[in-house]
Amino acid sequence: MEDRVREEKMQAFGRLLDVMDELREKCPWDRKQTNESLRSNTIEETYELCEALIRDDNEEIKKELGDLLLHIVFYAKIGEEKGTFDIKAVCDTLCDKLIYRHPHVFGDDHADTASKVEQSWEQLKLKEKGGNKTVLEGVPVSLPSIVKAHRIQDKARNVGFDWEEREQVWEKVREEFQELESEINRMDTDQMEAEFGDLFFSLINAARLYKINPDNALERTNQKFIRRFNYLEAYAVRTGRSLKEMDLKEMDDKWNEAKDRENTLG
Numbered sequence: 001m002e003d004r005v006r007e008e009k010m011q012a013f014g015r016l017l018d019v020m021d022e023l024r025e026k027c028p029w030d031r032k033q034t035n036e037s038l039r040s041n042t043i044e045e046t047y048e049l050c051e052a053l054i055r056d057d058n059e060e061i062k063k064e065l066g067d068l069l070l071h072i073v074f075y076a077k078i079g080e081e082k083g084t085f086d087i088k089a090v091c092d093t094l095c096d097k098l099i100y101r102h103p104h105v106f107g108d109d110h111a112d113t114a115s116k117v118e119q120s121w122e123q124l125k126l127k128e129k130g131g132n133k134t135v136l137e138g139v140p141v142s143l144p145s146i147v148k149a150h151r152i153q154d155k156a157r158n159v160g161f162d163w164e165e166r167e168q169v170w171e172k173v174r175e176e177f178q179e180l181e182s183e184i185n186r187m188d189t190d191q192m193e194a195e196f197g198d199l200f201f202s203l204i205n206a207a208r209l210y211k212i213n214p215d216n217a218l219e220r221t222n223q224k225f226i227r228r229f230n231y232l233e234a235y236a237v238r239t240g241r242s243l244k245e246m247d248l249k250e251m252d253d254k255w256n257e258a259k260d261r262e263n264t265l266g
Contacts, residue, residue, distance in 0.1 A: 017087065020073045024081075035078060042071045054219060100124065119158045135159055146215050149204045157208075166209035173202045224262075231258035 023030040045067045052060035073087060080086035101124050103109035104117065111117045135158075139151050156162065163169055180195035207214040232254045236243050243251070 016069070016073060020070075020077050024077055030074075033074065033078075035075060038071060038074060042068075045071060054216075054223075118154075123159075144215070146200075146204060146218060149201050150208055150214055153205050153208050163209065166206075169202065169206045169209050173199070173206055176202045227262065228255055228258040231261070 025031070045064065049061070049064035049068055052064045072090070076085070076087040076090050079089075099106045101120075102117075103124075104111035104120070109120070111120055135155050136152055139148060139155065143151065176195065176199040180192070180199050183191040183195045204214045207217060232251060233243060235254050236246060
Protein backbone atom coordinates (compact mmCIF):
# COMPACT_ATOMS: atom_id res chain seq x y z
CA MET A 1 0.00 0.00 0.00
CA GLU A 2 2.77 2.43 0.99
CA ASP A 3 4.75 1.57 -2.15
CA ARG A 4 1.71 2.30 -4.33
CA VAL A 5 1.08 5.66 -2.66
CA ARG A 6 4.75 6.59 -3.03
CA GLU A 7 4.67 5.66 -6.71
CA GLU A 8 1.58 7.82 -7.20
CA LYS A 9 3.37 10.74 -5.59
CA MET A 10 6.39 10.25 -7.87
CA GLN A 11 4.10 10.08 -10.90
CA ALA A 12 2.34 13.29 -9.86
CA PHE A 13 5.68 15.10 -9.52
CA GLY A 14 6.83 13.71 -12.87
CA ARG A 15 3.61 14.96 -14.46
CA LEU A 16 4.33 18.44 -13.08
CA LEU A 17 7.80 18.39 -14.64
CA ASP A 18 6.30 17.30 -17.97
CA VAL A 19 3.73 20.10 -17.85
CA MET A 20 6.49 22.62 -17.04
CA ASP A 21 8.57 21.42 -20.00
CA GLU A 22 5.62 21.82 -22.34
CA LEU A 23 4.66 25.26 -21.02
CA ARG A 24 8.23 26.49 -21.38
CA GLU A 25 8.28 25.30 -24.98
CA LYS A 26 4.81 26.24 -26.21
CA CYS A 27 3.41 29.09 -24.07
CA PRO A 28 4.61 32.61 -25.07
CA TRP A 29 4.23 33.93 -21.52
CA ASP A 30 5.99 31.03 -19.79
CA ARG A 31 8.73 31.00 -22.44
CA LYS A 32 9.71 34.63 -21.81
CA GLN A 33 9.97 34.38 -18.00
CA THR A 34 13.33 34.82 -16.24
CA ASN A 35 14.52 34.53 -12.66
CA GLU A 36 14.09 38.27 -12.26
CA SER A 37 10.62 38.44 -13.80
CA LEU A 38 9.40 35.62 -11.55
CA ARG A 39 10.93 36.95 -8.34
CA SER A 40 8.17 39.39 -7.35
CA ASN A 41 5.50 36.81 -8.16
CA THR A 42 7.30 34.28 -5.95
CA ILE A 43 7.22 36.73 -3.05
CA GLU A 44 3.50 37.29 -3.64
CA GLU A 45 2.80 33.55 -3.76
CA THR A 46 4.72 33.06 -0.51
CA TYR A 47 2.62 35.69 1.25
CA GLU A 48 -0.57 34.15 -0.14
CA LEU A 49 0.49 30.81 1.33
CA CYS A 50 1.17 32.51 4.67
CA GLU A 51 -2.29 34.05 4.58
CA ALA A 52 -3.87 30.64 3.99
CA LEU A 53 -1.82 29.20 6.86
CA ILE A 54 -2.99 31.97 9.19
CA ARG A 55 -6.61 31.21 8.27
CA ASP A 56 -5.91 27.46 8.63
CA ASP A 57 -7.77 26.97 5.35
CA ASN A 58 -6.61 23.55 4.16
CA GLU A 59 -8.09 23.90 0.68
CA GLU A 60 -6.30 27.22 0.16
CA ILE A 61 -3.08 25.87 1.71
CA LYS A 62 -3.12 23.03 -0.83
CA LYS A 63 -3.69 25.50 -3.69
CA GLU A 64 -1.01 27.95 -2.57
CA LEU A 65 1.52 25.17 -1.99
CA GLY A 66 0.94 24.18 -5.60
CA ASP A 67 1.51 27.73 -6.79
CA LEU A 68 4.75 27.94 -4.84
CA LEU A 69 5.87 24.52 -6.06
CA LEU A 70 5.31 25.73 -9.61
CA HIS A 71 7.80 28.53 -9.01
CA ILE A 72 10.38 26.11 -7.61
CA VAL A 73 10.04 23.89 -10.67
CA PHE A 74 10.14 26.98 -12.92
CA TYR A 75 13.44 28.23 -11.45
CA ALA A 76 14.89 24.71 -11.75
CA LYS A 77 13.82 24.57 -15.42
CA ILE A 78 15.50 27.91 -16.11
CA GLY A 79 18.64 26.62 -14.38
CA GLU A 80 18.54 23.49 -16.53
CA GLU A 81 18.29 25.59 -19.70
CA LYS A 82 21.31 27.60 -18.59
CA GLY A 83 23.21 24.39 -17.86
CA THR A 84 23.81 25.36 -14.23
CA PHE A 85 21.50 22.97 -12.32
CA ASP A 86 18.23 21.06 -12.66
CA ILE A 87 15.49 19.80 -10.35
CA LYS A 88 17.51 16.65 -9.59
CA ALA A 89 20.42 18.76 -8.39
CA VAL A 90 18.03 20.84 -6.28
CA CYS A 91 16.61 17.70 -4.63
CA ASP A 92 20.05 16.10 -4.18
CA THR A 93 21.48 19.25 -2.60
CA LEU A 94 18.54 19.49 -0.23
CA CYS A 95 18.73 15.81 0.77
CA ASP A 96 22.50 16.00 1.33
CA LYS A 97 22.02 19.07 3.54
CA LEU A 98 19.21 17.47 5.55
CA ILE A 99 21.27 14.32 6.16
CA TYR A 100 24.34 16.35 7.15
CA ARG A 101 22.37 18.55 9.53
CA HIS A 102 20.60 15.62 11.21
CA PRO A 103 23.46 13.44 12.52
CA HIS A 104 21.14 12.43 15.40
CA VAL A 105 18.91 10.74 12.77
CA PHE A 106 21.37 9.62 10.08
CA GLY A 107 24.48 9.29 12.24
CA ASP A 108 25.62 8.50 15.76
CA ASP A 109 24.91 11.84 17.49
CA HIS A 110 22.23 12.16 20.14
CA ALA A 111 19.71 15.00 20.45
CA ASP A 112 16.54 14.38 22.41
CA THR A 113 15.04 17.89 22.34
CA ALA A 114 14.24 20.41 19.61
CA SER A 115 16.48 22.95 21.34
CA LYS A 116 19.51 20.64 21.15
CA VAL A 117 18.80 20.01 17.47
CA GLU A 118 18.74 23.76 16.76
CA GLN A 119 22.02 24.30 18.61
CA SER A 120 23.59 21.51 16.58
CA TRP A 121 22.32 23.08 13.34
CA GLU A 122 24.09 26.36 14.02
CA GLN A 123 27.41 24.64 14.66
CA LEU A 124 27.04 22.44 11.57
CA LYS A 125 26.18 25.43 9.38
CA LEU A 126 29.44 27.10 10.39
CA LYS A 127 31.37 23.97 9.37
CA GLU A 128 29.65 23.48 6.00
CA LYS A 129 31.69 24.07 2.86
CA GLY A 130 30.32 27.28 1.37
CA GLY A 131 28.13 27.69 4.44
CA ASN A 132 27.77 30.52 6.92
CA LYS A 133 31.02 32.09 8.09
CA THR A 134 29.33 33.79 11.04
CA VAL A 135 26.34 32.88 13.18
CA LEU A 136 24.12 35.67 11.83
CA GLU A 137 25.20 35.41 8.19
CA GLY A 138 22.34 33.05 7.43
CA VAL A 139 19.65 35.64 8.24
CA PRO A 140 18.38 37.00 4.90
CA VAL A 141 18.80 40.76 4.58
CA SER A 142 15.42 41.10 2.86
CA LEU A 143 13.37 39.52 5.67
CA PRO A 144 10.63 41.75 7.15
CA SER A 145 12.02 43.51 10.22
CA ILE A 146 9.96 41.69 12.87
CA VAL A 147 10.75 38.27 11.39
CA LYS A 148 14.41 39.24 11.00
CA ALA A 149 14.70 40.38 14.64
CA HIS A 150 13.15 37.14 15.86
CA ARG A 151 15.49 35.08 13.65
CA ILE A 152 18.57 37.03 14.78
CA GLN A 153 17.71 36.49 18.43
CA ASP A 154 16.97 32.80 17.87
CA LYS A 155 20.32 32.24 16.17
CA ALA A 156 22.14 34.05 18.97
CA ARG A 157 20.32 31.86 21.50
CA ASN A 158 21.52 28.71 19.75
CA VAL A 159 25.14 29.59 20.55
CA GLY A 160 24.40 30.49 24.18
CA PHE A 161 23.86 34.26 23.90
CA ASP A 162 20.65 34.60 25.90
CA TRP A 163 19.21 35.50 29.29
CA GLU A 164 19.85 33.04 32.11
CA GLU A 165 16.20 33.41 33.18
CA ARG A 166 13.54 34.63 30.80
CA GLU A 167 12.03 36.93 33.46
CA GLN A 168 15.18 39.06 33.19
CA VAL A 169 14.04 40.34 29.80
CA TRP A 170 11.36 42.55 31.39
CA GLU A 171 14.00 44.68 33.07
CA LYS A 172 15.46 45.29 29.60
CA VAL A 173 12.01 46.15 28.20
CA ARG A 174 11.43 48.68 31.01
CA GLU A 175 14.90 50.14 30.45
CA GLU A 176 14.26 50.62 26.72
CA PHE A 177 10.86 52.18 27.40
CA GLN A 178 12.39 54.69 29.82
CA GLU A 179 15.07 55.60 27.28
CA LEU A 180 12.35 56.13 24.67
CA GLU A 181 10.39 58.37 27.06
CA SER A 182 13.52 60.41 27.67
CA GLU A 183 14.07 60.98 23.93
CA ILE A 184 10.38 61.83 23.43
CA ASN A 185 10.71 64.52 26.10
CA ARG A 186 13.72 65.89 24.20
CA MET A 187 11.86 65.57 20.86
CA ASP A 188 14.98 64.31 19.13
CA THR A 189 13.40 62.57 16.12
CA ASP A 190 16.46 60.56 15.14
CA GLN A 191 17.02 59.24 18.67
CA MET A 192 13.30 58.60 19.12
CA GLU A 193 13.40 56.33 16.07
CA ALA A 194 16.45 54.55 17.44
CA GLU A 195 14.83 54.00 20.83
CA PHE A 196 11.57 52.81 19.29
CA GLY A 197 13.65 50.22 17.45
CA ASP A 198 15.37 49.15 20.68
CA LEU A 199 12.00 48.85 22.43
CA PHE A 200 10.52 46.78 19.60
CA PHE A 201 13.61 44.55 19.60
CA SER A 202 13.34 43.94 23.34
CA LEU A 203 9.60 43.12 23.06
CA ILE A 204 10.31 40.68 20.24
CA ASN A 205 12.97 39.12 22.46
CA ALA A 206 10.43 38.80 25.28
CA ALA A 207 7.96 37.14 22.91
CA ARG A 208 10.62 34.65 21.83
CA LEU A 209 11.49 33.79 25.42
CA TYR A 210 7.85 33.05 26.15
CA LYS A 211 7.55 30.96 22.96
CA ILE A 212 5.29 33.46 21.20
CA ASN A 213 5.92 34.17 17.52
CA PRO A 214 5.86 38.00 17.40
CA ASP A 215 4.87 38.15 13.74
CA ASN A 216 1.90 35.85 14.35
CA ALA A 217 0.96 37.87 17.45
CA LEU A 218 1.01 41.17 15.57
CA GLU A 219 -0.91 39.73 12.63
CA ARG A 220 -3.55 38.47 15.06
CA THR A 221 -3.94 42.04 16.33
CA ASN A 222 -3.99 43.36 12.75
CA GLN A 223 -6.89 41.04 11.91
CA LYS A 224 -8.71 42.00 15.11
CA PHE A 225 -8.34 45.69 14.31
CA ILE A 226 -9.60 45.14 10.76
CA ARG A 227 -12.71 43.28 12.00
CA ARG A 228 -13.57 45.98 14.51
CA PHE A 229 -12.87 48.84 12.13
CA ASN A 230 -15.01 47.17 9.45
CA TYR A 231 -17.84 46.89 12.02
CA LEU A 232 -17.49 50.59 12.76
CA GLU A 233 -17.43 51.48 9.07
CA ALA A 234 -20.50 49.31 8.35
CA TYR A 235 -22.37 51.14 11.11
CA ALA A 236 -21.49 54.48 9.53
CA VAL A 237 -22.78 53.28 6.15
CA ARG A 238 -26.04 52.02 7.72
CA THR A 239 -26.62 55.42 9.28
CA GLY A 240 -25.87 57.24 6.03
CA ARG A 241 -22.73 58.96 7.26
CA SER A 242 -19.01 58.88 6.72
CA LEU A 243 -16.60 58.07 9.52
CA LYS A 244 -15.42 61.68 9.51
CA GLU A 245 -18.93 62.78 10.50
CA MET A 246 -18.85 60.67 13.67
CA ASP A 247 -17.35 62.04 16.87
CA LEU A 248 -14.75 60.07 18.81
CA LYS A 249 -17.17 59.06 21.57
CA GLU A 250 -19.59 57.47 19.10
CA MET A 251 -16.69 55.73 17.38
CA ASP A 252 -15.43 54.46 20.73
CA ASP A 253 -18.89 53.20 21.68
CA LYS A 254 -19.20 51.25 18.44
CA TRP A 255 -15.66 49.96 18.79
CA ASN A 256 -16.52 48.56 22.21
CA GLU A 257 -19.72 47.14 20.78
CA ALA A 258 -17.69 45.29 18.16
CA LYS A 259 -15.34 44.08 20.89
CA ASP A 260 -18.22 42.83 23.05
CA ARG A 261 -19.76 41.11 20.02
CA GLU A 262 -16.49 39.24 19.35
CA ASN A 263 -16.27 38.17 22.99
CA THR A 264 -19.85 36.91 22.90
CA LEU A 265 -19.25 34.94 19.72
CA GLY A 266 -16.16 33.50 21.35
